[in-house]
Amino acid sequence: MRYRNSWFDATVISRLQVAENVLQIQIMPASGTTKSFTVGSHIDVAILINNEIEIRSYSLVGESTPNTPYTIAVKLLKSSKGGSKYMWSLEQGNKIKISQPINNFELSFNTDDYFLIAAGIGITPLLGMVQTLVKKKGVNLKMLYCGKNKEEMPFIEDLATLLGDNLILHLSDEEGRYNTSNLIDIANSTTQIYLCGPLPFMNAVRKNWEEGPYENSNLRFETFGASGLFAPQDFLVKIPRFDLELKVKKDQTILQAFQDAQVEVMYDCKKGECGLCQVDIIEYSGDIDHRDFFFSELEKGENKKMCVCVSRVANGNITIDTPYRGV
Amino acid sequence: MNESFPLNAWYAVAWDVELKNELLARVVCNKPLVLYRKKDGTPVALEDACWHRLLPLSKGVLRGDTVVCGYHGLEYTSDGRCSHMPSQETINPSACVRSYPVAQKYRFIWVWMGNPALADEDLIPDMHWNDDPDWAGDGQMIKVNCNYRLVVDNLMDLTHETFVHSGSIGDRNVAEAPFDVHYDDKTATVTRWMKGIKPPPFWKGQLNKVVNHNGEVDRWQIIKFEAPCTINIDVGVAIANTGAPEGNRTQGVNGYVLNTITPSTNQTCLYFWAFSRNYNLKDQSNTTELKNGVARIFAQDEEILEAQQKAINANPNREFYNLNIDAGAMWARRITDKMVEEELKNEADAL
Numbered sequence: 001m002r003y004r005n006s007w008f009d010a011t012v013i014s015r016l017q018v019a020e021n022v023l024q025i026q027i028m029p030a031s032g033t034t035k036s037f038t039v040g041s042h043i044d045v046a047i048l049i050n051n052e053i054e055i056r057s058y059s060l061v062g063e064s065t066p067n068t069p070y071t072i073a074v075k076l077l078k079s080s081k082g083g084s085k086y087m088w089s090l091e092q093g094n095k096i097k098i099s100q101p102i103n104n105f106e107l108s109f110n111t112d113d114y115f116l117i118a119a120g121i122g123i124t125p126l127l128g129m130v131q132t133l134v135k136k137k138g139v140n141l142k143m144l145y146c147g148k149n150k151e152e153m154p155f156i157e158d159l160a161t162l163l164g165d166n167l168i169l170h171l172s173d174e175e176g177r178y179n180t181s182n183l184i185d186i187a188n189s190t191t192q193i194y195l196c197g198p199l200p201f202m203n204a205v206r207k208n209w210e211e212g213p214y215e216n217s218n219l220r221f222e223t224f225g226a227s228g229l230f231a232p233q234d235f236l237v238k239i240p241r242f243d244l245e246l247k248v249k250k251d252q253t254i255l256q257a258f259q260d261a262q263v264e265v266m267y268d269c270k271k272g273e274c275g276l277c278q279v280d281i282i283e284y285s286g287d288i289d290h291r292d293f294f295f296s297e298l299e300k301g302e303n304k305k306m307c308v309c310v311s312r313v314a315n316g317n318i319t320i321d322t323p324y325r326g327v
Numbered sequence: 328m329n330e331s332f333p334l335n336a337w338y339a340v341a342w343d344v345e346l347k348n349e350l351l352a353r354v355v356c357n358k359p360l361v362l363y364r365k366k367d368g369t370p371v372a373l374e375d376a377c378w379h380r381l382l383p384l385s386k387g388v389l390r391g392d393t394v395v396c397g398y399h400g401l402e403y404t405s406d407g408r409c410s411h412m413p414s415q416e417t418i419n420p421s422a423c424v425r426s427y428p429v430a431q432k433y434r435f436i437w438v439w440m441g442n443p444a445l446a447d448e449d450l451i452p453d454m455h456w457n458d459d460p461d462w463a464g465d466g467q468m469i470k471v472n473c474n475y476r477l478v479v480d481n482l483m484d485l486t487h488e489t490f491v492h493s494g495s496i497g498d499r500n501v502a503e504a505p506f507d508v509h510y511d512d513k514t515a516t517v518t519r520w521m522k523g524i525k526p527p528p529f530w531k532g533q534l535n536k537v538v539n540h541n542g543e544v545d546r547w548q549i550i551k552f553e554a555p556c557t558i559n560i561d562v563g564v565a566i567a568n569t570g571a572p573e574g575n576r577t578q579g580v581n582g583y584v585l586n587t588i589t590p591s592t593n594q595t596c597l598y599f600w601a602f603s604r605n606y607n608l609k610d611q612s613n614t615t616e617l618k619n620g621v622a623r624i625f626a627q628d629e630e631i632l633e634a635q636q637k638a639i640n641a642n643p644n645r646e647f648y649n650l651n652i653d654a655g656a657m658w659a660r661r662i663t664d665k666m667v668e669e670e671l672k673n674e675a676d677a678l
Contacts, residue, residue, distance in 0.1 A: 002378075036673055038442065066673045104421035108406045109428055109443045132444045217408040221420055273419045296416035 005044060005099045012094045013069045019154035021076045022121065023088055024061065026069040027098060036064040037101030039128035040194075040222070043070055044099035049082035049251065055270075056083040059125035059196075059222075060101060061155075063132055070098070073154055075121040079231040082251045105194070105222035107132065112139050113190045117183070117205060119146040119197025120153075125222060127155055129194060134162050142186065146170040146178050146201065180204040184212040195221040199228055199291060207297070223271065228291040230314035238319040239263065240282070254308035258322075265308060265322050272310035279308055279320045286316020328639060328647065330474045332356055332590040333555050333666040334441030337451045339587045339599045340429075341436040342468060346370055350394065352385035354591045356440045360427065361385040365392040371405045372438045374425040378409060384424065433457045435587070435599060441670070452557035456583040456603040463608045465618045466585065466601025471629050473636035475556055475596035476660065478588040481628055482558045483517060483656035485548050491627050495529045495620070500546070508654040515658035517550040523567045529620065530564045533580050536607045543567040544579070550655060555663040560584040580606045584621070594636060600625060 009030040018024045027043075028034070042059045058072035074087040090096065107129050114133055116126045123145060133141045143163055147153035149171050159167050170178045183205060187193065191214070195205055202221055209219045232250040237257065239246070248257040255277060258265055267277035272292030281288070281303055290300040292307035299305070306320075340353050341362060351362045352375055359375035361384045375383045377396045387397035393410065394403045401422070402411035409422035428439040428446035433454040439446035456462045471478060481487065488497030506519035526534065526544045534540055545568070549561040565571035565579025582604045589597040602621045607613050639645075649657060 036442075038444075106423065106425070107443075108426060109446065110406050110426065135444070215404075217404045217406075217410050220408070223420065269419075273421060275415060293420055294415065294417055299416060 003100075003102060005102070007046065007097050007099060010070075010096055010098045012090045012092055012096065014092055015090065018073060020151045022073055022152070022154045023076070024071060024073045024154070025087065025090065026071050027096065028069040029098070033067060034064075034070055035100055036066065038103050039063055039107050039132050040105035040125050041101040041103040042105075042125070043072070043101055045072075045087070046097040047083055047086040049086060054083065056087075057102075057271075058087075059105075061124050061127055063128045064101075070101070073121065073124050080251070105196075105220065107194065108192060108220075109136070111190050111192050112136075113188065113192065114139065114141045115183070115187055115191050115193050116141070116143040117146075117193060117195045117197070118143070119178075119201040120148075122195075122197030122201075123153070123155055123159075125196050126194060127158065130159060130162050142166045142168065144168045144170065144178070144183075144186075146172065146197070149173040180208045183208055184214075187212075187214060189214055191218060193219045193221075195219060196223075199223070203297075223273075223293060228289040228310075228312060230287060230289045230312070232312060233314055235286075235313040236317040237313075238317070239322060240319065241321055241324065248312070253310065254312070258308065263322060264324065267309055270309045272307050275307060277307050277309045278305045279322055280304065281306055282319040282321055284313060284316060284318040287314045288312075288318070289314050328474070328476070329660065329664060330476065330593045331664075331667045332475065333663065333670050335439070335445050335670060336441070336555050336666070337430070337437040337439055337446075337448075338556070338589040339435040340372065340438045340589065340597070342466075342599070343431055343434045343436060345468070346436050348389060350385045350387070350389050352383065353597065354595075355438055355597075356590055357592055358440060359383060359385075360438065361394065362429075362436070362438075363389055363394075365405055369405070370429045370431055370436050372427040372429040372436075373403065373405075373407050374427075376424065377401055378422050378424050434601075452553045452587065454557065454559065454585050454587065454601075456559070457585055457601050459603075461608075462583070462603040462605055463614055464583075464585075464601050464603030465614050466599065467618070467622060468597055468599045469625065469629060470591070471596050471598050471632055472594065473596065473632040474594055475588045475590040475598075476663070477632050477635055478586075478596060478598055478628075479552065479556060479558065479659050479663075480653070480656040481632060482560065482584075482586055483515070483550060483552060483659050484652045485517075485519070485550065485560075486652045487628075487631075491631055492624050495624055496527055498527045500524045500527075501548075508658065510658045510662065513554050513662065515552045515655055515662060517548075517655035519548045520572050521546040522572065526564050530580075533582075533604075533606075534564055534566075536610070536613065537580055538566070538578070540566055545569075545571045547571065552655065552659045552662075554659070554666055556589065557587040559586070580604065582617075594640075598625075 010027050013026040013028045016024045042057045044055050044057050046053050061071040061073050074084050076088050077084045118126045133139050234250050237246045246257045246261050248254050265277050268274045275294035288303050289312045291310040346364050348364050353360050360372050361375040362372050375385050382398040384394050387395050392405045400413050404410050407424045407426035412418050428443050430437045430448050432451050434457045486502050489502040500521045504521040509516045522545045523543050544564040546564045552558050563581035569578035585601045587599050591597050602617045
């Protein structure tokens with residue numbers, strides 16, 4: 001369910017580096033109380049990039065505890081469009097604006113078999129789920145946590161304490177890429193999968209799951225549209241209808257470049273889910289980095305349309321058309 | 328008057344026989360729900376508003392175990408996940424409606440409106456008399472246009488029987504006999520013994536189904552409230568001076584009036600009741616007769632309660648006065664108030 005966002009003044013209470021490139025930030029609303037939330041929730045944070053307000057979503061780490069600040073964890077991304085850099089620049093005492101907790105990744109309690117899968121910073125919404133599920137009677141709970149190496153993976157100790165042998169760590173620096181086809185063997189028809197991680201990893205898991213024998217709806221995942229197959233680069237977008245050529249800088253989206261140039265498209269979710277911002281692709285060079293969850297793999301392969309809120313071009317440029325048909 | 332209710336509690340939402348493999352709309356704690364049974368019999372409770380444009384899903388149809396929205400055909404599995412969207416090949420990953428923990432016990436379907444992680448089926452209030460083979464009975468659900476707490480008040484003080492139900496179960500003895508009130512963290516109990524009395528017509532009739540007795544009886548009413556809204560009333564009569572007050576009820580007849588009153592909106596409730604007896608078990612016409620009799624009695628209460636709610640609304644600045652007879656009702660209110668305060672402290676209502 002979609003709730004209207006309310007915005008609250010809040011203060012950065014503490015910052016603590018919990019892994020290489022991962023900063024844990026505690027935030028307290030000015031009212032002095034936090035709202036309780038269910039595990040899987042996130043808050044939206046209003047951040048400043050090039051003096052413009054942008055909204056970023058960060059999962060709440062751990063279960064809700066009364067009168068305790070919200071905790072988020074932010075990975076400093078080399079390919080940051082500015083969000084993680086801004087969050088890392090925050091100091092204790094800084095004022096920010098945040099939303100109420102919102103949950104688009106709710107944990108269901110109608111099974112007794114759970115398999116949580118995290119890659120990298122995707123661990124953040126799953127830690128609270130682990131804390132909740134280990135308290136439930138008769139629950140079979142496993143977790144796969146993938147990362148490059150232990151130095152870059154926060155919360156390993158907490159998870160090991162909670163899960164013991166049911167925590168499977170996969171370190172790609174040592175073991176190479178995780179073979180996601182293993183997941184089908186670990187799961188069964190009652191298993192619910194909760195998945196969060198970078199796009200290529202999630203795509204691989206989804207592909208295996210969808211080709212496997214189990215219900216598609218037993219795989220739940222969350223994405224904030226932050227990652228793609230290629231690191232963001234600058235590229236050019238041509239719109240012949242308006243005789244326009246726009247530069248999309250590596251730290252902005254096509255949608256933002258359109259807005260700066262007052263090119264109108266419809267949009268809503270800004271995270272590649274709703275499909276409203278799709279435009280027609282006329283021609284392109286290089287690769288189209290489809291970062292959305294709206295188009296199917298087949299549709300992405302055809303490269304006829306793209307979602308401008310998240311998708312990009314790598315190593316080339318693109319010519320598109322918008323839905324405008326006026327004179 | 329405090330109309331509030333806790334969310335972290337099991338609430339009866341339907342009789343087991345009401346729930347079929349078809350959509351049923353009910354409002355619990357101000358939240359519209361759509362309920363149904365899966366093909367395998369498992370009960371399901373979902374938020375009754377489509378993720379997309381909020382049309383009540385109860386306006387749609389059930390196809391197997393899948394709910395199909397009656398507006399644009401979005402489909403939802405029994406745990407609230409969207410499984411189909413029109414005109415696109417994928418499904419928006421955040422598309423779901425809330426699914427509520429639900430359980431079937433004691434012939435009722437129960438839902439948990441609060442934090443799902445706390446929904447432990449052991450917390451369902453004991454109403455085992457409703458499906459225990461040593462007991463026989465049946466009941467109904469009535470939608471009453473008053474706040475659920477007014478029904479709790481009504482049941483916690485049976486003095487009103489004398490005046491509201493004078494033709495059947497009420498007589499001067501109920502209004503005049505002394506009573507004791509006890510409480511603990513979760514329950515409040517009102518105990519009233521009327522010893523050596525002439526039985527009212529209803530109880531005389533019941534006793535004579537078991538034993539031919541026209542003399543005096545010892546009559547009891549032991550009202551047990553369990554927060555926030557369940558009241559089981561242990562009632563009966565035994566031949567006077569045969570030891571019933573001391574625990575020997577063999578010379579009598581015993582019934583349980585089972586009540587659980589679910590807050591629907593602030594000014595409506597779903598009142599589930601049943602009457603179970605431990606005598607004349609195989610006589611099904613006795614079951615029907617009792618059910619119809621209690622239904623007539625509760626219809627009298629319903630009229631009083633709805634008129635009371637209207638009077639409360641017409642007098643928004645007025646508070647109740649309380650009497651000695653209200654002790655049980657006031658303990659019930661205080662225990663429920665504490666549950667609500669505790670939740671507000673934790674802001675569980677923000678879920």
